[in-house]
Amino acid sequence: MKYISHLDLHRLFKRSLKKAGIRTDYSKGFNPHEIVNVVQPLSLGFESSSEYFELETPDTVDRAVMEELNRSLPMGIAFTYLKKLPLQKKNLSAYSEYATYRFSVPAQLTEEQTRQLQSFMDQPQIMVLKRSKKTKEPVAKDVRSQIRSFQVSYEDGRILGECMLRCASNETLNPLPLVQALCAYACVEVCSSIAIRRLELYGLKDGRLISLPEIYDEVL
Amino acid sequence: MNCNEVQEKLDRILPRVEKPARYIGEEPNSVIRAPREGELRFAFCFPDSYEIGMSYLGMQILYHGLNRTDFCYCERAFAPGKDMIDEMRAEGLPLFTLETKTPLSQFDMIGFTLQYELCYTNILLMLNLAGIPLNAKDRGEDDPIIVCGGPCAFNAEPLADFFDIVLVGDGELQLKELAKLAHQRKTEGFSKEELLLRACKLPGVYIPSFYQPQYDEKGRYLRMHKLHPQAPDQVRKAIIDDINEAEFPEENIVPLIEVVHDRSVIEIMRGCSRGCRFCQAGMLYRPVRQRTPEKIAQLAQKQLESSGNSELSLLSLSTSDHTEFEPLVLQLMDYCGKRQISLSLPSLRLDNFAFKIMDEMQGLRKTGLTFAPEAGTQRLRDVINKNITEAEIFTALEKAIELGWTSVKLYFMMGLPTETDEDLDGIADLADRIMKLAAAKNQGFRGRFSVSVSVANFVPKPYTPFQWVPQNTEAEFERKHQYLAAKFKKLKGVTFHYHDSYTSRLEAIFARGGRECCELLRIAYENGCIFDAWTEFFNRQGWDLALQQAGIDDSCLALTGFAAGEPLPWEIIDCGVSEEFLLREYNKSLQAQTTPDCRLGCNGCGINRYTECKWGNIYE
Numbered sequence: 001m002k003y004i005s006h007l008d009l010h011r012l013f014k015r016s017l018k019k020a021g022i023r024t025d026y027s028k029g030f031n032p033h034e035i036v037n038v039v040q041p042l043s044l045g046f047e048s049s050s051e052y053f054e055l056e057t058p059d060t061v062d063r064a065v066m067e068e069l070n071r072s073l074p075m076g077i078a079f080t081y082l083k084k085l086p087l088q089k090k091n092l093s094a095y096s097e098y099a100t101y102r103f104s105v106p107a108q109l110t111e112e113q114t115r116q117l118q119s120f121m122d123q124p125q126i127m128v129l130k131r132s133k134k135t136k137e138p139v140a141k142d143v144r145s146q147i148r149s150f151q152v153s154y155e156d157g158r159i160l161g162e163c164m165l166r167c168a169s170n171e172t173l174n175p176l177p178l179v180q181a182l183c184a185y186a187c188v189e190v191c192s193s194i195a196i197r198r199l200e201l202y203g204l205k206d207g208r209l210i211s212l213p214e215i216y217d218e219v220l
Numbered sequence: 221m222n223c224n225e226v227q228e229k230l231d232r233i234l235p236r237v238e239k240p241a242r243y244i245g246e247e248p249n250s251v252i253r254a255p256r257e258g259e260l261r262f263a264f265c266f267p268d269s270y271e272i273g274m275s276y277l278g279m280q281i282l283y284h285g286l287n288r289t290d291f292c293y294c295e296r297a298f299a300p301g302k303d304m305i306d307e308m309r310a311e312g313l314p315l316f317t318l319e320t321k322t323p324l325s326q327f328d329m330i331g332f333t334l335q336y337e338l339c340y341t342n343i344l345l346m347l348n349l350a351g352i353p354l355n356a357k358d359r360g361e362d363d364p365i366i367v368c369g370g371p372c373a374f375n376a377e378p379l380a381d382f383f384d385i386v387l388v389g390d391g392e393l394q395l396k397e398l399a400k401l402a403h404q405r406k407t408e409g410f411s412k413e414e415l416l417l418r419a420c421k422l423p424g425v426y427i428p429s430f431y432q433p434q435y436d437e438k439g440r441y442l443r444m445h446k447l448h449p450q451a452p453d454q455v456r457k458a459i460i461d462d463i464n465e466a467e468f469p470e471e472n473i474v475p476l477i478e479v480v481h482d483r484s485v486i487e488i489m490r491g492c493s494r495g496c497r498f499c500q501a502g503m504l505y506r507p508v509r510q511r512t513p514e515k516i517a518q519l520a521q522k523q524l525e526s527s528g529n530s531e532l533s534l535l536s537l538s539t540s541d542h543t544e545f546e547p548l549v550l551q552l553m554d555y556c557g558k559r560q561i562s563l564s565l566p567s568l569r570l571d572n573f574a575f576k577i578m579d580e581m582q583g584l585r586k587t588g589l590t591f592a593p594e595a596g597t598q599r600l601r602d603v604i605n606k607n608i609t610e611a612e613i614f615t616a617l618e619k620a621i622e623l624g625w626t627s628v629k630l631y632f633m634m635g636l637p638t639e640t641d642e643d644l645d646g647i648a649d650l651a652d653r654i655m656k657l658a659a660a661k662n663q664g665f666r667g668r669f670s671v672s673v674s675v676a677n678f679v680p681k682p683y684t685p686f687q688w689v690p691q692n693t694e695a696e697f698e699r700k701h702q703y704l705a706a707k708f709k710k711l712k713g714v715t716f717h718y719h720d721s722y723t724s725r726l727e728a729i730f731a732r733g734g735r736e737c738c739e740l741l742r743i744a745y746e747n748g749c750i751f752d753a754w755t756e757f758f759n760r761q762g763w764d765l766a767l768q769q770a771g772i773d774d775s776c777l778a779l780t781g782f783a784a785g786e787p788l789p790w791e792i793i794d795c796g797v798s799e800e801f802l803l804r805e806y807n808k809s810l811q812a813q814t815t816p817d818c819r820l821g822c823n824g825c826g827i828n829r830y831t832e833c834k835w836g837n838i839y840e
Contacts, residue, residue, distance in 0.1 A: 003240040008477050015474065015528030023560070045235045072528065074246050074476065193235045 001076035002048075006041035009077075013038065013053050016072040020065060025056040037091045039212065040099065040167055040201055043174060048198040052212060054085065054092050083213050095203040095215045098148055099167035101175040104195045105159040107188045114154045116186040121150050123185075128177045146173040152182065159188070167201060221314060226321040229313040237304045241477045242270035245318030249471045249526060251287045251294070252319050260292040260403040263317050263327040263364075267334075267342035268753070270298040274473070275481035277535060278333060278370065282395055284469040289396060291403040295319040295327075299342045299750075300349070302757070308349060315349040324350035329365045329402050331395070332383075334372035337730035338723060338753035340379060343368075344745040347382070354742065356384050356429060361412050365402060369395065371504055374457070375682045375790035378730045378737030380428035384416065388793055389424035389457030390490075392466045397422050420451050424458030427451060431792060433735050440777065441734050441789045456794040459831045463490055463509045470522035474529075483531035483564070484523040486516050488548070492537035493818035493835055497605045497809050498594070498633065500681040501537055503797045506825060507833035508541075508818070513548040520552060524561060532556055533564040540569040543838070549577055570616035579623060588672075589620050592631040595639075596646025602812040603638050605805070610650070617654060621661045627670045628654060634700050634718075635678035635692035637809065644700060647673065648707040651714045674717045675704065677724035680781070681731050683795045685805035687788065690781035691728045693774060697721035722760060723752070725779065732778035734789030740770035798826030 004012065014034055017024060024034040039052040059065075061082060070078045085092070109117070120126075126147065129138040152161035159182075165173040175196050183190050201212040234240040245252065255261060264283055266273030273279060279296070286294035295317035300308060308315070314323040324330060324346075332343050344354055347366070353359050356366065368376060369387035376386040387394055398419055405415045420427045430451035434442045446453065460466050472484065491508035492501070511519075520532055532552065542548060549565065556563045568574050570589070591613055594606045601608065617628065632647050651671050658669035677697050680686045692700070701718050708716035730737060747762035767773065774780075782788060784803055801824060808815060815823055822828075822836035 001246070003234060003244055004476050005241075008241065011478065011482075012476065014530070017528070018530060018559075019525065019528035026560075044240070072248060074248055076246070193232065 001074065002045055004077075005044050006038060009038050009051075010036065012073065012077070013055075016069045017055065017057075019072045020068045022055075022057055022059050022061060022065060022069075025058065037093065039092045040096050040172075042198055043176065043196075045193075046101075046176075046196045046198055050198065050200045050211075052092055052201065053079075056087070083216075085213075085216055092212060092215070094169055096201050096212055097166070097168050097204050098164050098202040098209065100162065100164045100199040100202070102162050102197045102199055103160070103175060103179050105179065105183060105188070105190060106157060107159055107183070107190065108157060109154050109159070109186070109188060113186045113188060117152050117154060117159065117182065120152065120182050120185050121147075126178075126181065128173075128181045130174075130177065143173050143178065146171065147178070159183070162199070164202075221323055223316075223321045226313065226316045226323060229311045230316075230321065233304070233307040233311055233313065237307055238301055239270075239477060242298070243300065243304065243318070244476075245296075245321075247476055248474045250296075250319060250473045251283075253293070255293055255320065255322075258407065260329065260399055260406060261322070261327045262286055262292055262294040262399060263297055263324050263330045264294055265297045265324075265330055265332045265343075265346055266299070267332055267339040267346060268299055268751075269301065270475075271477070271479040273298045274475045274479040276333070276335070277485050277487065278391070280469045280472045281467065282331075282391055283473070284471070285392055285396060285467045286399060288467070289399070292396075292399045295322070297324060297346065299346055302751070305345070305349065305750075314351050315346055325352050325364065327364045328406060329367060329399065331367045331369065334368050334370040334376070334379070336753060337372060337378075337727045340730060340741055341745045341749045341752055343379070343382065344741065345750045348745075355381050357381075359384070365412070365415065367398065371501065372731075374500075374504060374793055374795055375731065375733075376426065376428065377433070377735045377789050378733045378741060380735050381738035381742075383428060384412075385419055386426040386428060387424055387458070388426060388455065388795070390460040390466070391458070392460060394422065394424050394458040398425065417448070417450055420448075420455075422458075423456065426455040426793060433789065439736075441787055443787055444792045454794045455792060456830065457504075457796055459796065460509070461831050463487075464511055464515050468519055470519060471526040472523055474527045481533070482529065483533050484520065484527055484529045485533045485535050486519050486523065487511070487535045488516050488539065488542050489536035491835075493541070494538060494607060495605050495805070495815050495817065495823065496594075496607075497603075497685040497805055498636065498678065498681075500684050503683050503802075503825075504795055505537065506796055506827040507831060508835040510542055513544045513551065516548060517551055517555070521555065524559070530560065531562050531564060533566065535566075537567065538569070539565055539567050540571070540574065546573055553577065553580065570612075570620075572619075575616075575619055575623065588627045588629050589617075589625050590629040590631065591616075593650065594631065594633050595636055596632065596643045596648075596650060599812050600636060600639060600643045600646070602814050603809045604636055605809065605814050607814065607817070613650075614653075614657065617657060618661065621658055621669070626668050627672065629672045629674065630654075632673065632675045633678045634675050634704075635697060637686060637689045638812075641703065644704055645707070647675065648704065648711065651708070652711055655711065655713055669713060671714045672717070673708065673714060675701075676719050677721050679724055679727045679731055682788065682790045683797065683802070685802045685809055687732070687802065688782045688784055688786075688806060691725065691779050692721075693779075694721050694725055697724070720755070720758075722763075723758065726752070726763065729772065729776065729778045732789070733772075733776070734778075736770070736772065737778075740766055740772050743769050796827045796830055798829075801825045 026032040035056040037054045042048050066079045066082055125142040126144045127140045128143045130141045132139045146166040148164040150163040179194050202209045203212050203215045283294050286292045297317050316323050347354050365384045367385040368383050369391050373386050373388050401418050416427045419425045430448040432445045432447055434445050436442050489510040491505040493508050496502055595601045651673050654671050662668055680689050744763055744766035747766050749759045749762040751757040818836045819839040827833055
């Protein structure tokens with residue numbers, strides 16, 4: 001299911017709501033559309049164990065409905081947990097600050113390269129190729145400040161790592177070019193594809209990191 | 221190669237290709253299971269992209285029909301995108317089915333649907349990607365049986381070398397019967413030859429290898445020579461007498477990515493009685509049969525519930541001709557309205573009822589209006605028997621403008637029989653008068669209104685009253701395009717589009733060509749021509765060279781036409797409508813005489829020789 005794009009995921013959820021007979025509120029305007037939101041788009045090809053979907057509905061959504069929704073979703077996508085949120089203008093995406101990712105790259109490394117991996121974060125600047133918004137050309141940018149944590153190791157022919165990166169509405173660091181920069185830094189040729197999984201989205205509350213839906217107190 | 225190896229290669233390739241979800245399957249309502257011992261493995265192939273194929277209703281009908289049997293497992297494959305083709309070749313990955321990732325070469329039977337002539341090279345592409353020999357004669361007992369069907373199968377001669385079996389007519393029952401025979405072969409182990417022999421006795425089954433076309437010394441087609449004594453002299457299309465009894469899917473496969481038409485579709489009628497003389501579908505799908513409103517409503521409800529679609533569309537050649545159209549639409553509008561589902565009604569005649577429902581359905585949003593006058597003057601519309609008058613167009617338009625519509629699309633053809641420049645003038649003139657009407661209605665504020673005129677090049681098709689006529693030459697088409705473009709340049713607020721004449725010529729060659737076109741197709745594919753219907757991929761050089769190498773030029777019969785009574789390359793198939801009727805219609809057209817709708821009196825097309833036509837005379 002990792003090959004389903006953000007928009008397709010939207011469509012998929014809207015369909016399953018329709019099948020389950022759950023109504024959605026519609027936006028008011030020239031072209032009314034359902035008020036639904038998949039929080040923070042995930043890049044095509046990434047897996048994820050923690051995605052959030054918000055909707056505005058006049059209907060009651062309980063565990064039974066959730067199971068009904070899951071029956072209509074394809075293998076590999078399922079709702080796992082429900083929370084009622086207060087009705088307000090901002091959607092959940094607006095509170096997202098960071099995301100954690102796990103990555104895995106199949107590679108054969110020398111000892112020298114393995115040591116090099118570990119010094120990646122010691123660089124004063126971490127240059128990553130980012131596509132410019134204007135020209136669409138890749139431009140090297142220092143993203144050091146967008147990396148909150150970064151661990152990497154080499155085990156059984158795989159570079160394995162976990163990181164926490166900026167994932168906010170105004171600033172986002174995609175882990176893929178970062179992992180590519182890591183491989184380039186350690187002079188590793190990537191022979192096969194890089195696997196990336198998003199683990200969790202985080203917001204900030206009183207300066208503390210908390211998983212995104214915890215931004216709100218329990219609402220019943 | 222087994223399914224796991226395919227999956228492994230796929231996992232390596234997918235991150236690098238565009239729209240990878242085209243190749244993963246997994247869609248809700250698709251049939252994914254372990255194949256059972258001894259069942260027939262059938263691969264349904266659509267020779268174009270996933271997005272186009274998944275919008276095609278016929279595939280959904282046949283897929284679910286086969287999968288409901290207890291002897292067959294039907295899966296799907298589509299033509300991969302260009303980037304995927306390169307990756308597959310580099311990785312040595314053969315074409316596979318979406319359901320179980322099984323290479324096509326391991327199937328018992330592979331079926332292609334022929335919807336459009338410019339998809340033909342993609343058939344060769346798909347066979348080639350599957351590692352299956354292109355020519356039927358090069359395939360052995362263990363290779364899959366390659367079958368085709370669909371509207372273009374009525375003249376499958378340009379593909380005859382590649383297919384073992386061609387199916388003509390309504391496919392619902394026919395394909396199952398053929399699959400049953402193939403399953404018997406699998407169980408009992410009889411030969412391919414025996415399968416073909418048994419198959420040719422089924423209705424609408426044509427075995428190209430049982431016949432050999434003969435030509436005179438100038439290369440003109442003479443007759444079909446039968447190579448097998450048991451093969452029929454002529455193959456009559458398969459007909460389903462009552463489509464209410466025919467299978468129709470209730471749980472359609474729902475694509476995970478956006479496709480061309482993301483909606484539930486119910487076929488409400490098959491066939492059309494209006495008798496437009498250029499229209500092949502209007503002849504091939506006779507007699508007119510309709511589903512009952514109860515059946516339609518029930519199918520619509522089931523399809524919408526099982527898919528979660530938010531749009532419902534009704535399919536037919538002429539939607540408003542359903543005898544219970546108004547109550548049906550009111551009932552569906554009520555059902556959809558309560559569920560935030562939009563209803564779309566293509567090929568609707570713009571009468572008062574149509575405006576009433578459009579106004580209700582779309583609320584404030586006024587999307588474009590479309591008319592297909594097809595020809596610029598009443599004389600030429602009479603020639604082609606397109607029963608739409610200028611008065612009707614203007615009455616409808618006046619109403620539309622009053623209701624707030626701000627754009628109209630007009631569809632025409634050029635190169636129609638008997639056409640003169642006066643008829644072309646009529647096209648520009650009609651657009652001009654529409655703009656003037658809009659300006660008058662909108663108190664001179666013409667900026668609010670726009671007209672879009674689209675002119676297609678006429679392609680004469682087999683089994684129509686125009687099957688004998690020459691197509692315009694490329695030079696004629698070009699001159700007419702320039703002539704019209706100059707006229708439209710002077711009209712403000714009107715946009716003018718026309719089709720490429722080169723591809724229209726190719727369409728004509730494959731629509732009316734004989735077996736000599738097999739060679740042309742093979743060479744074109746070898747020259748790198750694929751996805752010919754996609755302007756961005758069209759390889760003109762490849763086709764130029766192929767035409768030259770195959771020795772097919774402007775003098776070929778498919779382009780210059782046939783004399784009435786002359787043998788026609790596709791005559792081996794009996795489409796149900798008689799040649800006498802087509803000829804009568806052709807002669808009337810030359811006199812600009814119209815033929816009324818069959819409902820006002822039977823016109824004697826001949827279809828009732830084979831089935832009961834319940835449509836003729838109903839309004840007499």
